Amino acid sequence: xxxxxxxxxxxxxxxxxxxNDDVDLAVERGSVHALLGENGAGKTTLMNVLYGLYEPTEGxxxxxxxxxxxxxxxxxxxAGVGMIHQHFMxxxxxxxxxxxxxxxxxxxxxxxxxxxxxxxxxVVDLSERYGFDVDPDARIExxxxxxxxxxxILKALYRGADVLILDEPTAVLTPQEVEDLYGxxxxxxxxxxxxxxxxxxxxxxxxAADEITVLRDGVNVGTVASEDVTREELAExxxxxxxxxxxxxxxxxxxxxxxxxxxxxxxxxxxxxxVSGISFEVRAGEVFGIAGVDGNGQSQLVEAITGMREPxxxxxxxxxxxxxxxxxxxxxxxxxxxxxxxxxxxxxVMSYDLTENGILGSQHDPPFAEGGRLDWRASRDHxxxxxxxxxxRPPNADAEAxxxxxxxxxxxxxxxxxxRDPELVVAMHPTxxxxxxxxxxxxxxxxELRAEGKAVLLVSSKLDEVQGLSxxxxxxxxxxxxxxxxxxxxxxxxxxxxxxxxxxxxDSVEGAAVHDAVGEAEAAGTDDGDAGVxx
Amino acid sequence: xxxxxxxxxxxxxxxxxxxxxVRSLIVGTxxxxxxxxxxxxxxxxxxxxxxxxxxxxxxxxxSTARLAAPIxxxxxxxxxxxxxGVINIGLEGLLIISAFASVYVASVVGxxxxxxxxxxxxxxxxxxxxxxTALAAVFGIVCIxxxxxxxxxxxxxxxxxxxxxxxxxxxxxxxVNTPNLGARVSWRYSAVMVVVATLASWWALNRTAFGKHLxxxxxxxxxxxxxxxxxxxxxxxxVLLSGVLSxxxxxxLALSIGQFVGSGETMVQGKGFxxxxxxxxGNYNPLGTLGAGVLFxxxxxxxxxxxxxGYAIPDTLVxxxxxxxxxxxxxxxxxxxxxxxxxxxxxxxD
Numbered sequence: 001x002x003x004x005x006x007x008x009x010x011x012x013x014x015x016x017x018x019x020n021d022d023v024d025l026a027v028e029r030g031s032v033h034a035l036l037g038e039n040g041a042g043k044t045t046l047m048n049v050l051y052g053l054y055e056p057t058e059g060x061x062x063x064x065x066x067x068x069x070x071x072x073x074x075x076x077x078x079a080g081v082g083m084i085h086q087h088f089m090x091x092x093x094x095x096x097x098x099x100x101x102x103x104x105x106x107x108x109x110x111x112x113x114x115x116x117x118x119x120x121x122x123v124v125d126l127s128e129r130y131g132f133d134v135d136p137d138a139r140i141e142x143x144x145x146x147x148x149x150x151x152x153i154l155k156a157l158y159r160g161a162d163v164l165i166l167d168e169p170t171a172v173l174t175p176q177e178v179e180d181l182y183g184x185x186x187x188x189x190x191x192x193x194x195x196x197x198x199x200x201x202x203x204x205x206x207x208a209a210d211e212i213t214v215l216r217d218g219v220n221v222g223t224v225a226s227e228d229v230t231r232e233e234l235a236e237x238x239x240x241x242x243x244x245x246x247x248x249x250x251x252x253x254x255x256x257x258x259x260x261x262x263x264x265x266x267x268x269x270x271x272x273x274x275v276s277g278i279s280f281e282v283r284a285g286e287v288f289g290i291a292g293v294d295g296n297g298q299s300q301l302v303e304a305i306t307g308m309r310e311p312x313x314x315x316x317x318x319x320x321x322x323x324x325x326x327x328x329x330x331x332x333x334x335x336x337x338x339x340x341x342x343x344x345x346x347x348x349v350m351s352y353d354l355t356e357n358g359i360l361g362s363q364h365d366p367p368f369a370e371g372g373r374l375d376w377r378a379s380r381d382h383x384x385x386x387x388x389x390x391x392x393r394p395p396n397a398d399a400e401a402x403x404x405x406x407x408x409x410x411x412x413x414x415x416x417x418x419x420r421d422p423e424l425v426v427a428m429h430p431t432x433x434x435x436x437x438x439x440x441x442x443x444x445x446x447x448e449l450r451a452e453g454k455a456v457l458l459v460s461s462k463l464d465e466v467q468g469l470s471x472x473x474x475x476x477x478x479x480x481x482x483x484x485x486x487x488x489x490x491x492x493x494x495x496x497x498x499x500x501x502x503x504x505x506x507d508s509v510e511g512a513a514v515h516d517a518v519g520e521a522e523a524a525g526t527d528d529g530d531a532g533v534x535x
Numbered sequence: 536x537x538x539x540x541x542x543x544x545x546x547x548x549x550x551x552x553x554x555x556x557v558r559s560l561i562v563g564t565x566x567x568x569x570x571x572x573x574x575x576x577x578x579x580x581x582x583x584x585x586x587x588x589x590x591x592x593x594x595x596x597x598s599t600a601r602l603a604a605p606i607x608x609x610x611x612x613x614x615x616x617x618x619x620g621v622i623n624i625g626l627e628g629l630l631i632i633s634a635f636a637s638v639y640v641a642s643v644v645g646x647x648x649x650x651x652x653x654x655x656x657x658x659x660x661x662x663x664x665x666x667x668t669a670l671a672a673v674f675g676i677v678c679i680x681x682x683x684x685x686x687x688x689x690x691x692x693x694x695x696x697x698x699x700x701x702x703x704x705x706x707x708x709x710x711v712n713t714p715n716l717g718a719r720v721s722w723r724y725s726a727v728m729v730v731v732a733t734l735a736s737w738w739a740l741n742r743t744a745f746g747k748h749l750x751x752x753x754x755x756x757x758x759x760x761x762x763x764x765x766x767x768x769x770x771x772x773x774v775l776l777s778g779v780l781s782x783x784x785x786x787x788l789a790l791s792i793g794q795f796v797g798s799g800e801t802m803v804q805g806k807g808f809x810x811x812x813x814x815x816x817g818n819y820n821p822l823g824t825l826g827a828g829v830l831f832x833x834x835x836x837x838x839x840x841x842x843x844x845g846y847a848i849p850d851t852l853v854x855x856x857x858x859x860x861x862x863x864x865x866x867x868x869x870x871x872x873x874x875x876x877x878x879x880x881x882x883x884x885d
Contacts, residue, residue, distance in 0.1 A: 089758040091754045094754070102758065
């Protein structure tokens, strides 16, 4: 029997670049296939060929053994290929059913009326058939991201898709929603649908896919069954060399106290208390890690420490002086480097070039500022040195920040912050969205800083990252530390319990919510090791 | 802020109007008029008596219909354009150009003559629609194909019409005001056109596939593009409809008097801008726009009558009411929500 999808010798050249070089891909009907690779490996290009967005330079696409030549996504849709983009293509104020039928509305009265009853019924039928829990009359803006994704899948199914392509489907989901999505995959494949999903997360490919194809630099490195392969082997296929999944730390005697927080309380933007009395200290030559499911007060705590949010109570002492309520500039001037969680929102000005971005935060200081004017030559030299040391690509100080990939933006921010010669680095999700090779590099740099006797406060939702790098590890839940543990001896299960709000001696901090939270923490636990974007 | 009127339940209305806000507007207006009628009947010699005498007179109804037609029709047109993602603030210009063109063509044909059996005045009416639609088409091409700033292009439409219409009038008739045709379109036609256009617009926006596409083009054009519907076609359609409807409004305004007045702000006198206020006030619902348009026009008509009865109400004060009301509504109720992608250009990828 012919495979549902067979891409034969696909080559796609763009001016100056070969995005796909003689790639073969075969996907059996009713299976889940992961397309794995680092950023820029050619995954999305290959899928855009399958979806009719690009015509291949060479090679042929076969569906069920029939050769196809798609000129537009319309052709692909007609042939039964549906694509679920990473950024959903939904109209927020319209209802679920309106979105599903958009562009293909059933009509009555000679086309003068949309047949709402028929449309609703079609949507209800589809969601019942595949076990989706979706209210057809809910507005898109009122439903969760997980449900929105299901609406996108329904849209593809409504148009008769047999092959579903999902681009980074878990990037925007919570761990619980990721589990639900895997359930949806099973329902779909049980009924003969074929799924291809793009990912750069190893764990996700291993747990959701039947087969995995790894792309590197536009070439198919190999297709493997997910049962027969280990995480390390996959990482090596992706990067092309052996990857140390565990960063090597050496024990080190911590020095003097750099940052001390005592009973800090802070509110979120809605005025609800998000940090409820947290105390800790970070010493020189130490990495202090904070782990937890996103949204448990990490953001507000970090904002309070870095001077971006005034704490409602408690004290923050930095290098022996009280800092709470001091301006952001004061924090920077005293040598506190900060890698923010949202690089596009707070880390960079997207429309500035790298020279301009490179002096953000140092714009008042020599050598960049000189009697009221900026020294662009010095700024440019600085940007170029960051670009070189941190391997930012493309190596062009005149490139605008928005033209860089997420991983390269992150490398540039990390480089800029580390080059301030800080006493304390506050790093929030420093490797989010960064490929495996660069992640390893950034981890090494963090450890080098530690070896130089700097203090590091590391906040991350990737468990292996905080566990592997930290000397001491705190777990945050609902604005409080549920425990501070030794990352060398603690088990993943124990951290999972702490993340769910329980303490290690068995008491529940929050009885009712524990069950769900444990599920989430476990999902986060199995998800670690991924060098990709988290929820 | 809880709106108590939103809870008043009226079976037919609930079915027709989905928005609580628009429903409460309608209930409120009917309520005020009802109270006025009761008070006016009980105390015929009081101010309420005078007022109710004015409000419920045929001549007030006639001048309300005459004044409301351009506001409501241009407002409906504005909804179509803005829902599709193109903010058309040139409605005023479309009204001016159609007002002039209708009178000009009617006078060229000559009252008493007919073209293909259509009397001159109605030939003029159609010409007004054509002129407005043509100007809207230019506006659409400039905004959608050449990606001009919609606000600046809209202002240009207004300024071009504001300059062109009186100029043409001077060229053809020797003055900024045209002579009176000596024939007019009855206000009853205006009233019928307003009601029919309102209902048809409501249906088109809420019940047809085109309405869904229009909304998607204004909210998330990419979503529409990926399901294979051309965003620029939908937007052109929205802008052209704003031209057609404004054309009906402008022709109705001028031909209900039989003359184009081109001095100062011309006879349109900011009705195109009040139309924008009306559809924002009506929260993009044609029924709400009708209500708001009739309210604004009615206040203006009542004001004129009150002056005649000797009440000294400054007309400039009454004319500010729509603007004050819209600021209050936007600030206090805050229900009006612009389409997400309104004012943004859309470029197809790849």
